[in-house]
Amino acid sequence: MNFIIAGGSRGIGAEAVRFFSAQGHRVRFLYEKNHAAAMAVSRETGAEAVCCDVADKDAVTEALRDFGPADVLINNAGIAHYGLISQIGKAQWDRMFAVNVHGMYHCIDAVLPGMLQNQSGCIINVSSMWGQVGASCEVCYSATKGAVIALTKALAKELGPSHIRVNCVAPGVVLTDMCANVAPETMEWLREETPLERHGLPADMVQAMDYLVRACFVTGQVLAVNGGMII
Ligand code: NAP
Numbered sequence: 001m002n003f004i005i006a007g008g009s010r011g012i013g014a015e016a017v018r019f020f021s022a023q024g025h026r027v028r029f030l031y032e033k034n035h036a037a038a039m040a041v042s043r044e045t046g047a048e049a050v051c052c053d054v055a056d057k058d059a060v061t062e063a064l065r066d067f068g069p070a071d072v073l074i075n076n077a078g079i080a081h082y083g084l085i086s087q088i089g090k091a092q093w094d095r096m097f098a099v100n101v102h103g104m105y106h107c108i109d110a111v112l113p114g115m116l117q118n119q120s121g122c123i124i125n126v127s128s129m130w131g132q133v134g135a136s137c138e139v140c141y142s143a144t145k146g147a148v149i150a151l152t153k154a155l156a157k158e159l160g161p162s163h164i165r166v167n168c169v170a171p172g173v174v175l176t177d178m179c180a181n182v183a184p185e186t187m188e189w190l191r192e193e194t195p196l197e198r199h200g201l202p203a204d205m206v207q208a209m210d211y212l213v214r215a216c217f218v219t220g221q222v223l224a225v226n227g228g229m230i231i
Contacts, residue, residue, distance in 0.1 A: 008041060023138075030107075061106075071115075082182070095146075169223050211223070
């Protein structure tokens with residue numbers, strides 16, 4: 001199958017590129033700026049890396065133009081910011097929505113004509129447990145990830161009759177660069193709050209994505225992959 005993975009140079013997305021490439025699928029992934037990481041993943045997996053800011057609609061259209069119809073889109077590109085709502089500022093607020101929400105729309109819009117033509121497709125959006133319950137000091141991030149859940153449910157209803165499934169993975173704490181600046185005491189507290197008593201790994205998220213790719217009667221769902229932290 002043909003996979004598009006947004007945000008494939010690092011973390012969860014890079015693990016998804018590794019996994020689906022190793023399964024023999026053709027993978028093209030997008031990344032924003034980390035060329036060295038993207039080239040390393042591309043060399044390792046044989047997947048195509050394309051530098052493209054998902055917040056730029058024209059750039060996304062161009063990046064996916066010659067790919068042909070995609071069977072699977074994994075909308076994983078995302079950014080986070082930790083701080084009080086009074087400190088975030090409008091530019092950062094707008095940027096987080098531009099990447100985390102508008103970026104998803106841009107990727108969906110680019111792959112949809114091919115999926116509609118095939119009357120088949122699978123879209124997996126990456127939300128967060130904070131999109132389900134909200135996190136103090138991550139109000140904007142939580143709002144974007146809540147939007148991802150609503151987008152997923154609405155789009156699943158709209159595209160179901162075209163045999164295109166749309167689901168969402170809502171990770172808990174996952175050990176990637178995104179958590180690198182979280183204080184060790186906070187990480188330890190989050191681990192203690194997790195019934196399975198560990199943080200998530202990118203491979204845990206990819207296992208859930210793999211399930212959603214194969215689960216042909218599942219659409220519009222939010223699959224929480226958080227070690228039981230949010231039940
Ligand atoms: P990460 O390690 O920081 O990797 C983020 C990836 O997204 C990188 O490949 C990055 O590319 C790409 N990206 C960021 N902004 C982009 C843009 N404007 N255009 C194109 N690509 C862009 O993050 P992660 O932890 O793997 O997170 C992946 C997804 O899971 C995100 O949506 C995140 O919100 C969600 N999530 C993560 C956690 C967690 O604890 N880690 C928890 C819940 C949800 P560059 O390398 O070029 O920067």
